[in-house]
Amino acid sequence: MANETLAQLSNLFMYSAIAVYMLAFFAYCAEWAFGSRGRVAVHSARTTAPAPERELVGAGVGARPGAPARPGPAERLTGRGRDGARPTGPRDGDLVADQGDVAGGDPQADRYGRIAVSLTLLGFVLHAAAVLSRGLSVRRAPWGNMYEFSTAVALMLVVAYLVMLFRFRQRWLGLFVMVPLIATLGVAVTVLYTESDQLVPALDSYWIWIHVASATASFAAFHIGAIASVLYLFKDARERRAAAGAPLGRGGRLLDRLPSAATLDRTAYRVNAVIFPLWTFAIVVGAVWAESAWGRYWGWDPKETWSFITWVAYAAYLHARATAGWKGRRAAVISLVGFACFVFNYYLVNIFFEGLHSYGGV
Incomplete structure (x- = not known):
C-alpha cells in the first residue's frame, strides 16, 4: 500500500517545481532579451586575427629573432605557457575560457541571469523533494513507471546543467535546458502520470x-x-x-x-x-x-x-x-x-x- 500523504506531497512538490522552472525560463529569456542591447563581438576562429605565417626551419637552426618561442610537449599538454601561466582570454574549444556572453555586457541582463540560476536551484530542491517523497511513499526506487522515470530523467538533466554551470561556467545552457526540462515534466504530469503504487513483479528487484x-x-x-x-x-x-x-x-x-x-x-x-x-x-x-x-x-x-x-x-x-x-x-x-x-x-x-x-x- 502507498502512503497517500507522501504521494500527495510528492505531487505538490512536483507542481511547485514546474512553476519555479517556468519562472526560471522567463528569467533566462529576459537575460537574452536585455543582453541584446549590449555590444557583442562575433566570436569565431574564422573571424579572429589571422594566424602567423609558418616558417620552415632546418635541423639545428634556431628560431628567427623576435619570434615567439614554440611551445614544448609539456606546454601543449597542459595548455600553460613556459612560465606556468595559462593564456588569458577566450580560446576556441576551451570550455572554461570560452563561455560566450549571454548578457552582452549589460548589467540588467546579468542580473536576470543570476535570478534565473537561483530559481533553477530552488526548482531543483523542490524537484528532488518530489522524486524522493514519491519513492518513500511506496518504499522503493522512484522510477518504476514512465511517469517516475521521466521525472527522474528531468532531475538528472538539471544536475547535468548545474555541473556544466559551476564546473565550466556555461550559463548559456540554461535557456536551452529549460525547454526539454519543462516539456518532459509537462508530458509526465499530464500524459504519463500514474498513481503511486508498488512495482510489477518484473521490476521488483x-x-x-x-x-x-x-x-x-x-x-x-x-x-x-x-x-x-x-x-x-x-x-x-x-x-x-x-x-x-x-x-x-x-x-x-x-x-x-x-x-x-x-x-x-x-x-x-x-x-x-x-x-x-x-x-x-x-x-x-x-x-x-x-x-x-x-x-x-x-x-x-x-x-x-x-x-x-x-x-x-x-x-x-x-x-x-x-x-x-x-x-x-x-x-x-x-x-x-x-x-x-x-x-x-x-x-x-x-x-x-x-x-x-x-x-x-x-
Missing part, C-alpha cells in the same frame, strides 16, 4: 537501482550533448557566412553570444564521451537483470533492440571522431541521430510496441 539509475543519468546527459550539437550547427553556419564575407543579418545575433562553434563541438564530444561508458554499463546490467528475471540475457525485445541501436549510433559517433577525425557538422549529425534513437526508444517503443518491457503504466 535490486537491479532496478543499478540498471534504471544508469539509464536515467545517461539519458539526461545525452540531452546536453544534443543541445550542444544543435547549437553548433547554427553557430557553424553563421561563422562560415562571416568568414565568407556574406551578410549576416540581424536574426542571428543571438548566436553571437554563444561560445564559438569549436567550443560547442567540444562540449558535445566531451559530454557524449564521458557518459557513453555509463550507457554501456546500463545495457550490460540490463542483460544480467534479464537473465535473472526471464532466463535469458538477450531476446531482441523491441526495447533491447532499440537500446542496442542507440548504443551503436553513439559508438559510431565516438569512433568516427577518434579514427576518421570527423569533427564538426558530420559528427553533430551522428550525435543527433543517436539522441533521436534514445527518444524513440523511450517514448514510442514504450507506448506503441508490445514486448517484455511494456509495463510503463500508460
